[in-house]
Amino acid sequence: MPEPVVLVLDADPPPRLGRLTGRARVLRTDGAGLADRLPGADVLLVWDFTSDAVRRAWPGEGPRPRWVHAASAGVDRLLCPELAASGTVLTNARGIFERPIAEYVAGLVLALAKDLPTTLALQRERRWHHREGQQVAGSRAVVVGAGPIGREITRLLHGLGVQVALVGRTARRTIHGIEDLGPLAARADWVISAVPLTPATYGMFDARFFGLLQPSARFINVGRGASVVEADLVDALNRRWLAGAALDVFADEPLGEQSPLWEVPGLLVSPHLSGDTVGWRDRLSEQFVAMYELWAEGEPLPNVVDKERGYVPSADNSAEKSAETEDTSPE
Amino acid sequence: MPEPVVLVLDADPPPRLGRLTGRARVLRTDGAGLADRLPGADVLLVWDFTSDAVRRAWPGEGPRPRWVHAASAGVDRLLCPELAASGTVLTNARGIFERPIAEYVAGLVLALAKDLPTTLALQRERRWHHREGQQVAGSRAVVVGAGPIGREITRLLHGLGVQVALVGRTARRTIHGIEDLGPLAARADWVISAVPLTPATYGMFDARFFGLLQPSARFINVGRGASVVEADLVDALNRRWLAGAALDVFADEPLGEQSPLWEVPGLLVSPHLSGDTVGWRDRLSEQFVAMYELWAEGEPLPNVVDKERGYVPSADNSAEKSAETEDTSPE
Numbered sequence: 001m002p003e004p005v006v007l008v009l010d011a012d013p014p015p016r017l018g019r020l021t022g023r024a025r026v027l028r029t030d031g032a033g034l035a036d037r038l039p040g041a042d043v044l045l046v047w048d049f050t051s052d053a054v055r056r057a058w059p060g061e062g063p064r065p066r067w068v069h070a071a072s073a074g075v076d077r078l079l080c081p082e083l084a085a086s087g088t089v090l091t092n093a094r095g096i097f098e099r100p101i102a103e104y105v106a107g108l109v110l111a112l113a114k115d116l117p118t119t120l121a122l123q124r125e126r127r128w129h130h131r132e133g134q135q136v137a138g139s140r141a142v143v144v145g146a147g148p149i150g151r152e153i154t155r156l157l158h159g160l161g162v163q164v165a166l167v168g169r170t171a172r173r174t175i176h177g178i179e180d181l182g183p184l185a186a187r188a189d190w191v192i193s194a195v196p197l198t199p200a201t202y203g204m205f206d207a208r209f210f211g212l213l214q215p216s217a218r219f220i221n222v223g224r225g226a227s228v229v230e231a232d233l234v235d236a237l238n239r240r241w242l243a244g245a246a247l248d249v250f251a252d253e254p255l256g257e258q259s260p261l262w263e264v265p266g267l268l269v270s271p272h273l274s275g276d277t278v279g280w281r282d283r284l285s286e287q288f289v290a291m292y293e294l295w296a297e298g299e300p301l302p303n304v305v306d307k308e309r310g311y312v313p314s315a316d317n318s319a320e321k322s323a324e325t326e327d328t329s330p331e
Numbered sequence: 332m333p334e335p336v337v338l339v340l341d342a343d344p345p346p347r348l349g350r351l352t353g354r355a356r357v358l359r360t361d362g363a364g365l366a367d368r369l370p371g372a373d374v375l376l377v378w379d380f381t382s383d384a385v386r387r388a389w390p391g392e393g394p395r396p397r398w399v400h401a402a403s404a405g406v407d408r409l410l411c412p413e414l415a416a417s418g419t420v421l422t423n424a425r426g427i428f429e430r431p432i433a434e435y436v437a438g439l440v441l442a443l444a445k446d447l448p449t450t451l452a453l454q455r456e457r458r459w460h461h462r463e464g465q466q467v468a469g470s471r472a473v474v475v476g477a478g479p480i481g482r483e484i485t486r487l488l489h490g491l492g493v494q495v496a497l498v499g500r501t502a503r504r505t506i507h508g509i510e511d512l513g514p515l516a517a518r519a520d521w522v523i524s525a526v527p528l529t530p531a532t533y534g535m536f537d538a539r540f541f542g543l544l545q546p547s548a549r550f551i552n553v554g555r556g557a558s559v560v561e562a563d564l565v566d567a568l569n570r571r572w573l574a575g576a577a578l579d580v581f582a583d584e585p586l587g588e589q590s591p592l593w594e595v596p597g598l599l600v601s602p603h604l605s606g607d608t609v610g611w612r613d614r615l616s617e618q619f620v621a622m623y624e625l626w627a628e629g630e631p632l633p634n635v636v637d638k639e640r641g642y643v644p645s646a647d648n649s650a651e652k653s654a655e656t657e658d659t660s661p662e
Contacts, residue, residue, distance in 0.1 A: 099492075103467050106491070107445050110438030117451055119601045126593040128585035128602045135608040136434050159490040160437070161430075254459035262457040270450045271459045277466040 004296065007041035007065065009034060010048040014071075016285040023296060031056075041065045043295070045288055046078055050253065054078035064088055067295055071284045073097045073149060073275065074224055075305050076197035084307040091291060094303040094312050096283050097275030098152040101222050104274035105192055106156045108220055108246050110136055117268065134189075137161030142184045145194035145223055146175045147311060153192055153222075162190070169200075186212045190220065197224035198310040205229065210236035218244040222274045225250035230261060237266045248274045335627065338372035338396065340365060341379040345402075347616040354627060366391050374626070375399045376619055377409055381584065385409035395419055398626055402615045404428050404480060404606070405555055406636050407528035415638040422622065425634040425643050427614050428606030429483040432553050435605035436523055437487045439551055439577050441467055448599065465520075468492030473515045476525035476554055477506045478642060484523055484553075493521070500531075517543045521551065528555035529641040536560065541567035549575040553605045556581035561592060568597045579605045 006024045008014060009031065017026050029037045031053030038044070039062030046054055049072035058064065059082045069091045070078060083090065111117070114133040122129050141157050143150045146168025154166045165184045171177030176184065185191050191213065195201040205219070206229040213219070219242055221228055230251060236242055246268040247261070253272055255261060261269055291301055306313050337355045339345060340362065348357050360368045362384030369375070370393030377385055380403035389395065390413045400422045401409060414421065442448070445464040453460050472488050474481045477499025485497045496515045502508030507515065516522050522544065526532040536550070537560040544550070550573055552559055561582060567573055577599035578592070584603055586592060592600055622632055637644050 099468055100464065100466055103441055103491070104445050104464065107438065107441030107447065110434055111442045111447055114435050114438050114604075116438065116442055116447065119604075120448055120451055120599070122602075123593055123600045126588045126590075130602045130604050130607070132611065133431065133435065133604060133608045135431055137430055156491070160434070160487070256459075257457045259457075262454055268451070269454045271453075271461045273445075273450075273461050273464065276461070277464045280463065 004042035005040055006043045006045060006292070007034075007037050008045045008047050009051060009053060014045070014047045014285045014288075015282050016289065019289050020292060024292065035060050038065065039063045042067070043292070044068045046070045046072075047284075049074075049077065052077045054083070055080040058083050067091070067301070069093075069288055069291060070305075071288065074196050074311075076224060076226075076310060079305075079307065079310060089301060090305040090307055091301050091303040092305055092312055093284055093287060094148055096280065096287060098148045100277040100280070101149050101194070101275045102152040102156040104248070105153045105220055105222060106160060108268070109141070109157065109162070109190055110160070112218055112244060112246070112268075113139070138163070139189040140187055141165070141190035141192060142167060142181070142188045143192045143194060144181060145196070147194065147196070147314060149222070150192075150194040153194060157190075182209075182212055185209065185217075186214070188214070188217055190218055192220045193223045193227060195223040195227050196311040197226050201227045203227065203229050205233065207232040207236065210241050213242045215240055215243060217242045218246070220246045220248075222248050225253065234260065234264050234267070237264055242266075244268070246270070248272055335373035336371055337374045337376060337623070338365075338368050339376045339378050340382060340384060345376070345378045345616045345619075346613055347620065350620050351623060355623065362387075369396065370394045372396045373398070374623070377401045377403075378615075380405075380408065383408045385414070386411040389414050398422070398632070400424075400619055400622060401636075402619065405527050405642075407555060407557075407641060410636075410638065410641055420632060421636040421638055422632050422634045423636055423643055424615055424618060425479055427611065427618060429479045431608040431611070432480050432525070432606045433483040433487040435579070436484045436551060436553060437491060439599070440472070440488065440493070440521055441491070443549055443575060443577070443599075444470070469494070470520040471518055472496070472521035472523060473498060473512070473519045474523045474525060475512060476527070478525065478527070478645060480553070481523075481525040484525060488521075513540075513543055516540065516548075517545070519545070519548055521549055523551045524554045524558060526554040526558050527642040528557055532558045534558065534560050536564065538563040538567065541572050544573045546571055546574060548573045549577070551577045551579075553579050556584065565591065565595050565598070568595055573597075575599070577601070579603055 003025045006026045008028045011030050020026055031051050034053045035057040038057055042065055044065040055078055058080050064086060067089045071093050073092055075092055113136045115131055139162055141162050141164045143154045143164055144167045146166050150166060154164045157164045166175050167181050168175040169178060204227050210232060233245060237245060244266040248270045249272055294301055303312055334356045337357045339359045342361050351357055362382050365384045366388035369388055373396055375396040386409055389411050395417060398420045402424050404423055406423055444467045446462055470493055472493050472495045474485050474495055475498045477497050481497060485495045488495045497506050498512050499506040500509055535558055541563060564576060568576060575597040579601045580603055625632055634643050
């Protein structure tokens with residue numbers, strides 16, 4: 001029996017795939033070559049998570065891989081109707097990014113409460129100017145997106161004494177349903193989005209949403225950029241509907257030098273790095289190798305994406321699904 | 332019986348002392364007038380914690396207040412041999428600054444691990460440059476100073492998954508003795524000082540100490556500036572003996588515009604604000620009023636400073652004292 005073909009979408013080689021030697025033929029392709037290579041692949045590893053080549057190449061002719069693994073939490077860049085309708089199993093990198101992203105959010109909350117950006121600006125001017133910070137303990141946060149990333153953010157902020165409400169698609173146990181988002185956001189000091197990009201979350205943070213916030217509130221997005229109507233956020237910041245915002249994700253990445261977002265007062269821009277800590281590529285690669293071993297043995301894979309929903313359902317709500325005919329709210 | 336005289340050292344009036352109306356005559360003085368006013372005062376409230384007027388005025392002639400309260404955690408600026416030798420009770424503001432300072436430290440640890448200063452600098456240049464952060468969970472910290480501030484820092488960092496060693500004057504239960512500082516610092520990612528300024532802590536962080544650190548380590552000082560030999564820290568940063576430092580306190584405050592410290596690569600300078608969150612002056616004032624009520628009733632005061640040691644001994648080591656003849660190590 002020939003070794004299965006693992007096709008890796010990336011210009012640069014992932015680390016540590018040497019472990020598959022003797023068990024798989026590992027081939028690499030860039031986005032331009034993907035369509036030609038796809039029919040010969042058993043497994044597709046989407047290592048370049050910034051590429052939308054899969055979405056473009058998938059609808060073409062010929063057989064398709066039986067398993068596609070995304071080395072990312074979100075799968076919005078590669079999901080297309082044809083992949084969703086196919087028998088191909090789609091998995092993601094659940095387990096890798098939760099803690100780093102939660103730490104990043106906690107760091108932003110603390111740094112903004114203590115006004116660290118102003119401290120750094122005053123240092124450049126050699127100015128000693130004492131100011132009062134905000135206490136984080138006792139402040140109120142709403143975390144939108146009740147997947148593993150949102151839950152880890154909730155856990156870490158709770159440990160800092162923040163009163164956190166977690167909002168998911170539907171209410172269950174300690175999670176609020178999306179219908180509670182407005183009233184919760186209206187009382188929040190921090191609104192944090194960790195939603196995947198789905199039809200239901202596309203543009204959900206718009207002028208109407210920002211209009212609900214307290215003028216002292218801050219908005220942080222570590223989910224997906226297109227869930228925010230960026231022009232509305234800029235407008236809301238300029239009108240001081242909220243006190244500040246931090247975006248790690250954007251509708252178009254990388255953000256171009258000409259983007260107006262770089263210079264909006266009160267807006268902190270970071271280059272989609274919240275989940276990426278030293279060694280993250282090794283961890284992603286090890287995760288894929290471990291999953292490949294299961295796949296090669298015919299065992300069930302973890303982290304299987306519900307291709308209709310566009311994310312991996314949490315264990316505690318996979319039971320719900322059968323009772324629902326359609327479901328496109330944020331998770 | 333006439334109302335006791337409460338003399339407040341500050342150019343600006345503290346808030347909420349109106350609550351003492353009918354129970355005390357509240358007088359104010361600036362540093363220049365202190366010596367003349369001191370003999371007529373029953374209680375001295377040192378509201379201006381940046382002043383060293385007490386140290387200058389106390390040795391003069393005449394009666395002295397029976398109680399001096401410092402609206403600060405450290406009492407190094409006002410303690411003098413004559414006050415230490417007197418029967419006057421000295422108290423501090425224990426209870427007000429612990430949580431804000433611990434949050435500030437946690438914010439610095441997270442912000443530095445995630446390289447937030449570089450993110451802000453790149454934003455000013457409109458440059459999208461992805462980088463990898465460090466995971467805070469699992470990193471190692473040493474907190475020097477086992478008083479209530481050091482303990483709260485330890486608690487908060489522990490909650491973020493940091494492996495924290497707390498170093499005090501003498502080993503007891505979960506606290507390491509000062510003799511362990513070197514070996515612990517040599518393995519630490521973070522060294523955080525929350526020591527009071529005493530003869531034993533003056534200049535304790537010097538070239539020899541910085542020479543012990545890992546090149547990846549960062550040093551944070553929220554204690555007192557003069558515990559650090561600032562020239563040695565600058566030299567150590569320039570030689571890359573450590574990766575970075577953040578100072579909130581300095582030997583001379585406010586830091587002058589000409590200070591070389593403003594522009595040391597890898598050094599974050601903040602204007603002694605780590606403990607100061609919105610409402611802190613109110614909380615300090617309420618604490619004093621509550622203590623005044625005890626004092627007026629002849630009840631024992633909390634937060635009594637051991638004037639030989641220079642800080643309020645923790646409950647769990649006040650028993651040690653009788654067994655020791657001298658004790659000037661950091662706490």
